[in-house]
Amino acid sequence: MTASVPSLRDRAGTFGLSEGxxxxxxxxxxxxxxxxxxxxxxxxxxEHCGYKNSRPLFSAFPTTGPQVLQGxxxxxxxxxxxxxxxVAFKMESHNxxxxxxxxxxxxxGVGGILRDIFAMGARPFAVLxxxxxxxxxxxxxxxxxxxxxDGIAHYGNAxxxxxxxxxxxxxxxxxxxxxxxxxxxxxxxxxxxxxxTMGEVGNRIVYxxxxxxxxxxxxxxxxxxxxxxxxxxxxxxVQVGDPFMEKLLLEATxxxxxxxxxxxxxxxxxxxxxxxxxxxxxxxGLGITMDLDRVxxxxxxxxxxxxxxxxxxxxxxxxxxxxxxxEMHALLDKWELDVIxxxxxxxxxxYRLTWRGEVVCDLPVALLxxxxxxxxxGVESEEIRAARExxxxxxxxxxxxxxxxxxxxxxxxxxxxxPIYERFDHQVMxxxxxxxxxxxxxxxxVKGSSKGVAATSDCNPRFVQLDPYTGAAAxxxxxxxxxxxxxxxxxxxxxxLNFGNPHRPEVYYQLQQAVQGIADACRALNTPVTxxxxxxxxxxxxxxxxxTVAIHPTPTIGMVGVLPDVAVRATLNLKAAGQTLYxxxxxxxxxxxxxxxxxxxxxxxxxLEAGRVPALDLDLEARVIAGTLALIRTHLTxxxxxxxxxxxxxxxxEMGMASGVGLQVSLPGTARADALxxxxxxxxxxxAVTDTEATERTLTGLNVPFVRLGLxxxxxxxxxxxxxxxxxxxxxxxxxxxxxxxLREILG
Amino acid sequence: xxxxxxxxxxxxxxGDALHAARLTLDPDAQFVWHTDDGLPAGTDLVFLPGGxxxxxxxxxxxxxxxxxxxxxxxxxxERGGYVLGVCNGFQVLTESGLLPGAxxxxxxxxxxxxxxxxxxxxxxxxxxxxxxxxxxxxxxxxHGEGNYYADAETVAxxxxxxxxxxxxxxxxxxxxxxxxxxxxxxxxxxGMMPHPERAVEALLGSEDGRGLFESLKGVLGKGVxxx
Numbered sequence: 001m002t003a004s005v006p007s008l009r010d011r012a013g014t015f016g017l018s019e020g021x022x023x024x025x026x027x028x029x030x031x032x033x034x035x036x037x038x039x040x041x042x043x044x045x046x047e048h049c050g051y052k053n054s055r056p057l058f059s060a061f062p063t064t065g066p067q068v069l070q071g072x073x074x075x076x077x078x079x080x081x082x083x084x085x086x087v088a089f090k091m092e093s094h095n096x097x098x099x100x101x102x103x104x105x106x107x108x109g110v111g112g113i114l115r116d117i118f119a120m121g122a123r124p125f126a127v128l129x130x131x132x133x134x135x136x137x138x139x140x141x142x143x144x145x146x147x148x149x150d151g152i153a154h155y156g157n158a159x160x161x162x163x164x165x166x167x168x169x170x171x172x173x174x175x176x177x178x179x180x181x182x183x184x185x186x187x188x189x190x191x192x193x194x195x196x197t198m199g200e201v202g203n204r205i206v207y208x209x210x211x212x213x214x215x216x217x218x219x220x221x222x223x224x225x226x227x228x229x230x231x232x233x234x235x236x237x238v239q240v241g242d243p244f245m246e247k248l249l250l251e252a253t254x255x256x257x258x259x260x261x262x263x264x265x266x267x268x269x270x271x272x273x274x275x276x277x278x279x280x281x282x283x284x285g286l287g288i289t290m291d292l293d294r295v296x297x298x299x300x301x302x303x304x305x306x307x308x309x310x311x312x313x314x315x316x317x318x319x320x321x322x323x324x325x326x327e328m329h330a331l332l333d334k335w336e337l338d339v340i341x342x343x344x345x346x347x348x349x350x351y352r353l354t355w356r357g358e359v360v361c362d363l364p365v366a367l368l369x370x371x372x373x374x375x376x377x378g379v380e381s382e383e384i385r386a387a388r389e390x391x392x393x394x395x396x397x398x399x400x401x402x403x404x405x406x407x408x409x410x411x412x413x414x415x416x417x418x419p420i421y422e423r424f425d426h427q428v429m430x431x432x433x434x435x436x437x438x439x440x441x442x443x444x445x446v447k448g449s450s451k452g453v454a455a456t457s458d459c460n461p462r463f464v465q466l467d468p469y470t471g472a473a474a475x476x477x478x479x480x481x482x483x484x485x486x487x488x489x490x491x492x493x494x495x496x497l498n499f500g501n502p503h504r505p506e507v508y509y510q511l512q513q514a515v516q517g518i519a520d521a522c523r524a525l526n527t528p529v530t531x532x533x534x535x536x537x538x539x540x541x542x543x544x545x546x547x548t549v550a551i552h553p554t555p556t557i558g559m560v561g562v563l564p565d566v567a568v569r570a571t572l573n574l575k576a577a578g579q580t581l582y583x584x585x586x587x588x589x590x591x592x593x594x595x596x597x598x599x600x601x602x603x604x605x606x607x608l609e610a611g612r613v614p615a616l617d618l619d620l621e622a623r624v625i626a627g628t629l630a631l632i633r634t635h636l637t638x639x640x641x642x643x644x645x646x647x648x649x650x651x652x653x654e655m656g657m658a659s660g661v662g663l664q665v666s667l668p669g670t671a672r673a674d675a676l677x678x679x680x681x682x683x684x685x686x687x688a689v690t691d692t693e694a695t696e697r698t699l700t701g702l703n704v705p706f707v708r709l710g711l712x713x714x715x716x717x718x719x720x721x722x723x724x725x726x727x728x729x730x731x732x733x734x735x736x737x738x739x740x741x742x743l744r745e746i747l748g
Numbered sequence: 749x750x751x752x753x754x755x756x757x758x759x760x761x762x763g764d765a766l767h768a769a770r771l772t773l774d775p776d777a778q779f780v781w782h783t784d785d786g787l788p789a790g791t792d793l794v795f796l797p798g799g800x801x802x803x804x805x806x807x808x809x810x811x812x813x814x815x816x817x818x819x820x821x822x823x824x825x826e827r828g829g830y831v832l833g834v835c836n837g838f839q840v841l842t843e844s845g846l847l848p849g850a851x852x853x854x855x856x857x858x859x860x861x862x863x864x865x866x867x868x869x870x871x872x873x874x875x876x877x878x879x880x881x882x883x884x885x886x887x888x889x890x891h892g893e894g895n896y897y898a899d900a901e902t903v904a905x906x907x908x909x910x911x912x913x914x915x916x917x918x919x920x921x922x923x924x925x926x927x928x929x930x931x932x933x934x935x936x937x938x939g940m941m942p943h944p945e946r947a948v949e950a951l952l953g954s955e956d957g958r959g960l961f962e963s964l965k966g967v968l969g970k971g972v973x974x975x
Binding site for chain 1: 781861863946
């Protein structure tokens with residue numbers, strides 16, 4: 001019996017292509033591809049590179065505005081902050097690598113996003129991490145949390161870019177598939193804005209940085225499939241990072257961009273050498289030929305497939321301005337990096353690679369860059385619909401509402417993240433004006449200017465799970481509100497869309513709805529989308545039971561804002577006793593079960609993830625943001641904090657614990673006490689002021705609803721519900737003990 | 749008063765050091781690249797900044813201590829010129845033999861970034877003249893290997909000579925005798941783990957590091973101070 005060799009078409013799946021996609025490729029090039037070509041197309045058409053399931057939805061996004069210097073389509077978006085300065089920013093996921101190798105997975109997540117920033121000609125000056133883990137009590141979660149934190153610290157601290165903020169939350173849906181989303185910001189002068197293009201015919205293509213090894217092979221395809229136990233065998237698909245090399249590469253790249261000797265720059269990220277050069281050729285509308293024999297290698301015997309698709313870190317493609325090649329090489333020499341001319345730009349439309357004197361790949365540039373697009377049918381899961389529509393009105397209100405407050409503060413999602421951020425250098429570069437934990441967003445000064453830049457990352461995945469449209473819009477609203485709470489005008493967003501497998505109609509439904517929610521909120525709040533990242537297939541298939549566990553849909557929103565004067569800002573801690581506390585925004589809870597819907601309280605205390613996500617009124621949100629900014633900018637307040645997980649009571653407790661100044665407030669109304677205290681209505685900000693008259697005049701003038709809550713002072717948080725004869729009062733020291741312990745314990 | 753900030757590959761507080769030096773001491777402070785074999789003429793203060801020189805390969809500061817510019821830095825110190833090494837700069841100073849002892853990993857084995865309180869042990873040095881003796885100042889730390897160690901005899905000598913000039917109020921890293929910063933026997937070389945250059949502007953939370961630079965201002969340009 002003769003063993004038959006399976007045809008390339010039968011093996012299409014190993015390249016990440018469906019048989020239909022393979023046929024499309026054959027039709028596109030008019031012949032059978034060779035194995036290398038099929039692998040290259042598989043990588044370029046992966047969700048990670050080609051966005052084949054998500055791109056059709058993106059037309060809903062607003063992407064323009066006077067503040068946008070660079071919209072989607074480049075290595076990162078760029079917003080104008082005035083005075084000739086721009087801020088480049090982007091968020092990217094490293095979920096699957098972190099699931100199997102958390103230290104390197106997270107470290108290279110930081111490295112990858114930083115390269116996207118300096119490829120734009122911007123000096124990276126801040127990193128934020130949005131991290132989601134599973135059951136906080138499980139050994140696996142502890143392993144992952146410690147590994148991810150170590151990885152971020154290892155890379156970020158060494159390269160010297162401060163880690164200034166982010167989020168860390170816990171929910172069982174992330175047990176096997178954690179999320180590691182890293183956002184980076186960079187500062188540039190408008191004239192230094194660089195692009196990822198090959199430029200013109202005759203330009204040289206220059207490889208700079210680390211040698212190419214066998215690490216990260218097939219990473220883009222690995223990132224675009226479900227996780228399973230077998231994923232552990234994919235550990236070689238995880239890259240290994242070297243922050244020292246990246247630091248050299250960063251300085252070298254900025255040197256040549258600032259000197260004006262490069263026409264195009266791009267980092268080698270997912271799908272390595274291929275995707276970077278292929279995208280640059282596409283943007284230039286030209287073809288290229290590269291000689292794979294010239295690619296510097298870490299090990300001998302590497303074949304074209306490995307040279308093309310390795311995701312070895314710390315590598316860039318530079319295209320020198322014609323005639324200035326020698327200048328570029330001279331500048332790069334200082335940094336003692338490998339700098340190798342590997343090819344040229346040509347007047348055709350082909351992506352051509354040679355190896356050992358033969359053409360091993362000859363494909364149309366456009367075909368590689370135009371992945372097939374799929375619009376699927378989305379259907380809402382019946383289970384989720386039922387959970388949302390569940391009647392919660394019969395749930396009992398706990399008798400001891402003070403211990404509920406302690407319970408919520410001790411939930412790792414809400415608890416203090418100090419044990420984590422103390423492991424990150426958050427002050428290097430001496431720009432960090434508002435450090436992690438001190439306010440709702442990080443604030444950085446811009447040396448040589450009075451301006452400040454604020455940044456935040458936000459998403460409440462429970463909201464998105466129960467109602468993807470409202471939940472995703474709420475993430476945008478929360479991000480904008482967080483920026484307002486430090487005194488920054490929201491400018492634009494980057495999004496990191498983490499979802500399950502889009503082939504499942506209920507997951508595709510979530511993606512569809514969430515994209516629409518983001519689009520509508522961005523339009524309403526004037527924060528266009530300047531770029532982002534899509535991470536699908538975040539689900540785990542348990543091979544023994546066959547059960548699929550998808551993550552909660554998590555569209556993480558990274559938002560950037562500007563403070564006209566960095567000296568005029570707010571933080572969340574109460575500054576003094578005797579100030580008056582106001583709640584801006586949504587009136588206190590309505591008296592029905594929905595007012596505790598989708599809350600952390602409901603999950604933690606009643607063990608339920610159910611109910612309606614509170615309705616989001618984007619017009620009200622915009623007014624609350626305007627009101628908050630007005631109070632800060634007219635110096636009526638320097639204390640502001642938004643209400644998020646845990647509701648108003650948790651927000652008040654956080655304000656008190658932050659500075660050791662307590663408060664006494666009373667909440668009017670006859671709504672359920674747990675809803676008044678712990679319900680999670682949107683569009684709410686607490687401020688502390690001295691001049692009540694001017695405050696009320698300002699808020700009334702801007703048509704911002706408000707409630708006078710009470711006064712700061714004392715050493716406890718005391719909240720009364722006078723109309724219900726309920727009062728809870730807990731000492732700050734007791735609150736702080738509950739709030740400080742959980743993450744310290746998880747980090748061990 | 750001329751300040752030279754040395755840049756090694758992997759230095760990452762070099763820009764911060766330059767910014768602080770320009771703000772407090774010398775508007776024309778400049779960078780010097782590690783492969784240079786000499787310091788700019790008239791250099792009064794050499795600032796060895798923090799970071800991860802050479803990626804901390806081998807040991808923190810070990811390779812930088814052997815880079816070409818360090819010959820010039822040693823000669824500068826031998827002439828009685830001032831040298832300030834912060835964080836990785838401190839590690840470079842112990843590795844190069846300009847200061848005794850070594851910095852090993854923090855006792856909890858983790859990098860730690862937070863403001864800490866230091867006690868100024870003596871005002872009788874070029875680096876602390878502007879403080880008051882016993883003053884408690886707040887300066888941030890950011891390091892994973894700041895655990896000062898030296899043999900008992902060396903520590904006794906440092907203590908006896910008054911070379912320990914900054915001490916942690918609440919020891920964050922396990923350093924012997926809570927040592928945060930020491931000067932050389934002649935008093936012209938200071939190594940410290942906390943970052944005074946991060947504490948010279950109220951906007952960033954603390955100005956307590958200014959005293960160190962103000963102290964130098966009093967002695968720089970007036971010739972070197974040699975014990």
